[in-house]
Amino acid sequence: MxxxxxxxxxxxxxxxxxxxxxxxxxxxxxxxxxxxxxxxxxxxxxxxxxxxxxxxxxxxxxxxxxxxxxxxxxxxxxxxxCADLDALSGLFRHHHCRGGQVAPGGVDIHQLTCQSGSKLVICICLFLERCP
Amino acid sequence: MxxxxxxxxxxxxxxxxxxxxxxxxxxxxxxxxxxxxxxxxxxxxxxxxxxxxxxxxxxxxxxxxxxxxxxxxxxxxxxxxCADLDALSGLFRHHHCRGGQVAPGGVDIHQLTCQSGSKLVICICLFLERCP
DNA sequence: CCAATTGTTCAATAAATTTTGGACAAGGAC
DNA sequence: GTCCTTGTCCAAAATTTATTGAACAATTGG
The missing domain is CATH 1.10.10.10 (Winged helix-like DNA-binding domain superfamily/Winged helix DNA-binding domain)
Known part of the structure; x- marks a missing residue:
């Protein structure tokens, strides 16, 4: 089972x-x-x-x-x-980059929403490949 | 201060x-x-x-x-x-790849030692750029 | 069927972590 | 000097997490 x-x-x-x-x-x-x-x-x-x-x-x-x-x-x-985590990571990078207009101070990270509709995902960029 | x-x-x-x-x-x-x-x-x-x-x-x-x-x-x-964490991550990738003879089962991960001599560092590869 | 192996369940305990709110300290503005 | 703002300190409480060991369950092998 x-x-x-x-x-x-x-x-x-x-x-x-x-x-x-x-x-x-x-x-x-x-x-x-x-x-x-x-x-x-x-x-x-x-x-x-x-x-x-x-x-x-x-x-x-x-x-x-x-x-x-x-x-x-x-x-x-x-x-x-691995496949699922890679997908999550890839999906996340995609959205993070899209949302990646970085302004000093309070960027509204709520705008970062996964395409799949899952819960808000917050990035630790230093652990992930950064956007070019 | x-x-x-x-x-x-x-x-x-x-x-x-x-x-x-x-x-x-x-x-x-x-x-x-x-x-x-x-x-x-x-x-x-x-x-x-x-x-x-x-x-x-x-x-x-x-x-x-x-x-x-x-x-x-x-x-x-x-x-x-960022600089320090990138350095840590880079250093780690370097050593992980060097030590990266992967065998099924009990790979002796103690062989993975940072060049700097700091404590054993264990990788979560799925969060880091993988070796080519 | 029985024994052995692997891994789980359970409740209790221990340890660690997080949170709280009032008092306090340092720096800046007036 | 006083007041305000920002952030810290402190001890206690609350919450969460991790660990334990005995009993148990499922599978496999003989």
Whole structure:
């Protein structure tokens, strides 16, 4: 039975950026980024934290849409949702650039709205490829 | 009198990524990213949270090395440390790519060490420009 | 069917983080 | 010098997050 994951259009940049804002989850994402194609099974993270805590943190990452978790017998395979996150990032860059009339002080960032109609997405440009 | 800021070589990727892992600080960084050249003064964030809480969150971002805070009379100007963060990001990409022999399962990410000798930096590749 | 393995659930606990509001400090304007 | 504005400090409270370990569930292998 598959686990609940947010649809691609339900993934928001704040949630995606907030999810790794914890040392354990950051380490998990770091490991996964090195083998994005095949992912990893839960057992491979046991040196990071306890089994129980791992369950907790992987749920956080799954619920944020950062990873997908797929049962494989008694194991579960975890992968970064690269395609969805790339799409989110790309979509965001597109809109951020469009809205990118930067004025000193209070730019109304509410004008930055994703095309998909998802919740307001706020950028951390320094982590993303900047507009040319 | 200037406020204490970490030197550029004391800024670590985990701290930089973790600092915006809070809705309020994420919003602050989002605002700042839209006017990176001139930054903003504290008063411009008052619609985000209370003055006291703002003091707390800006201290968090300053201590992580994400922003610089400069007194200007009774006001304080906050700016993203773009140059330092770009340097961190660039340095990290350089080393991540060098170390980037990706094997399924347990890649020893401890081999990924910043040239500057700062603490181990773990990448969230999906947020950074990928290696060609 | 039983044992082993993997991972989850649960409630409780601990730790960390965020928020609060009044008092306070520093700089600027008059 | 006084008043105003901006932002800080402080301790306490509230909220959130992370961790724990035993019991449990599902799958696999024999």
């Amino acid at each position: 598959s686990l609940p994951h947010p649809d691609a259009d339900q993934i928001t940049m704040p949630a995606v950026l907030a999810a790794p804002g914890d040392e354990t989850r950051l380490a998990i994402v770091g490991h996964l980024s090195l083998c994005a194609d095949v992912g990893m099974v839960c057992g491979q993270f046991h040196d990071l934290t306890s089994k129980t805590n791992l369950t907790y943190h992987l749920a956080k990452l799954r619920e944020a849409g950062v990873v997908s978790v797929t049962p494989e017998g008694t194991r579960r395979r975890v992968k970064l949702r | 200037s406020l204490p800021h970490p030197d550029a070589d004391q800024i670590t990727m985990p701290a930089v990524l973790a600092a915006p892992g809070d809705e309020t600080r994420l919003a602050i960084v989002g605002h700042l990213s839209l006017c990176a050249d001139v930054g903003m003064v504290c008063g411009q964030f008052h619609d985000l949270t209370s003055k006291t809480n703002l003091t707390y969150h800006l201290a968090k971002l300053r201590e992580a090395g994400v922003v610089s805070v400069t007194p200007e009379g009774t006001r304080r100007r906050v700016k993203l440390r």
